[in-house]
Amino acid sequence: MHLSLSQVSAAHPAARRGAAPALRGITLSLRPGEQAALIGPSGAGKTTLLQVAAAALRPASGRVDLDGIDPWTLPVRALQRLRGRLLLAPQVPPLPPRQRVITSVLAARLPAMGFWTSLRSLFYPVDIPGAHAALERFDLAEKLFERVDRLSGGERQRVGLARALLAPANLWLVDEPLSALDPRRAEQAIDALVDEARARGATLLASLHQVDVALARFTRVIGLRDGALFFDLPAAEVTAERLRQLYAQHEDELRAPAAQDTSAPGPKPVVMHCR
Numbered sequence: 001m002h003l004s005l006s007q008v009s010a011a012h013p014a015a016r017r018g019a020a021p022a023l024r025g026i027t028l029s030l031r032p033g034e035q036a037a038l039i040g041p042s043g044a045g046k047t048t049l050l051q052v053a054a055a056a057l058r059p060a061s062g063r064v065d066l067d068g069i070d071p072w073t074l075p076v077r078a079l080q081r082l083r084g085r086l087l088l089a090p091q092v093p094p095l096p097p098r099q100r101v102i103t104s105v106l107a108a109r110l111p112a113m114g115f116w117t118s119l120r121s122l123f124y125p126v127d128i129p130g131a132h133a134a135l136e137r138f139d140l141a142e143k144l145f146e147r148v149d150r151l152s153g154g155e156r157q158r159v160g161l162a163r164a165l166l167a168p169a170n171l172w173l174v175d176e177p178l179s180a181l182d183p184r185r186a187e188q189a190i191d192a193l194v195d196e197a198r199a200r201g202a203t204l205l206a207s208l209h210q211v212d213v214a215l216a217r218f219t220r221v222i223g224l225r226d227g228a229l230f231f232d233l234p235a236a237e238v239t240a241e242r243l244r245q246l247y248a249q250h251e252d253e254l255r256a257p258a259a260q261d262t263s264a265p266g267p268k269p270v271v272m273h274c275r
C-alpha cells in the first residue's frame, strides 16, 4: 500500500487544551513495499504518527493518503474495509487475558471473515497450521494452546507480532515491537517482520527505540523530534552527530559504549540502545 502524509498535524485525543500538538506539519511517503524505521526520543510523536497513518486518529490538519484515498472522506463501512487492509500493531497488544494464544493469533483474520465464520473460529480455530507457523517464527509454537494470561510480557508481545504475520494487510504500522524482548528475541522478531513484509510486498513502518537495530535492519530511517520531522534519510547517512542532535536533552535514551568512536560518520561504528 502506498502511504502518504502531507503537512499533517495532530493532537493526542487526551491532550490538554492549548498543549503543543503531538505532530506538526509532517510530510512523508512510503512506496508500496518500502520499509522504514521511525526513531526519536520519548514523546517525539512516533505512536501518534503511526495512529494517523493507520487512519485510527484523524489529523487536525493536513492530508493522509492510503493508496491515493483520503480515509477521512470515506463512509464508515468503506473506512472499516480500508482499515482491514492495514495493520496497526500497538506496543502492548490488547489480548483478552483468558483467551488461548491460538484464538488471539487467528483474530488477525477476523476482518476478512464473515460473521458466522468468525464466531465459529472462537470455538473451532480455522487455521491451526497457519497459527503454528506464525508462532514458530517467534519461537513460541509450544504456546499455541496456552492461555494469554499465563504468558510473560515478552511472550505476549511476540504473540502480537505473530498475529501481524497472519493479518491480510499490506501496510504494517508496528509500534515498538521489541520493547519487551531480550536482544536475541529482538533480533529474531525484527528479522521475521522485515523478511515477511518483504516477501509479501507489504509496506512496513516500525517505530523503534533500538537505534542500532533501526540502522542495521532498515535502509531508510525517519527521525522525529518534538512532533516534527527531524530527518528522513538512508540509514547510511544517519551519522552519530545527527543522532546526537535528534536525542539532544534525551541522552539517557541514547547510550553509546564509552570506548566507541562516535565522531566517525555512518551507522557502522555506532552501537546505540535506547532505554
Ligand SMILES: Nc1ncnc2c1ncn2[C@@H]1O[C@H](COP(=O)(O)OP(=O)(O)OP(=O)(O)O)[C@@H](O)[C@H]1O
Pocket: 012, 014, 015, 016, 019, 020, 021, 022, 040, 041, 042, 043, 044, 045, 046, 047, 048, 049
Ligand atoms: N495519554 C496522553 N495524554 C495526553 N497527551 C498525550 C498522551 N500520550 C501522548 N501524549 C502527547 O502526545 C505527544 C506524542 O506522544 P507519542 O506517544 O506519540 O510519542 P512517542 O514518540 O511514541 O513516545 P514514546 O517513545 O515514549 O512511546 C506527547 O509528547 C504528549 O504531548
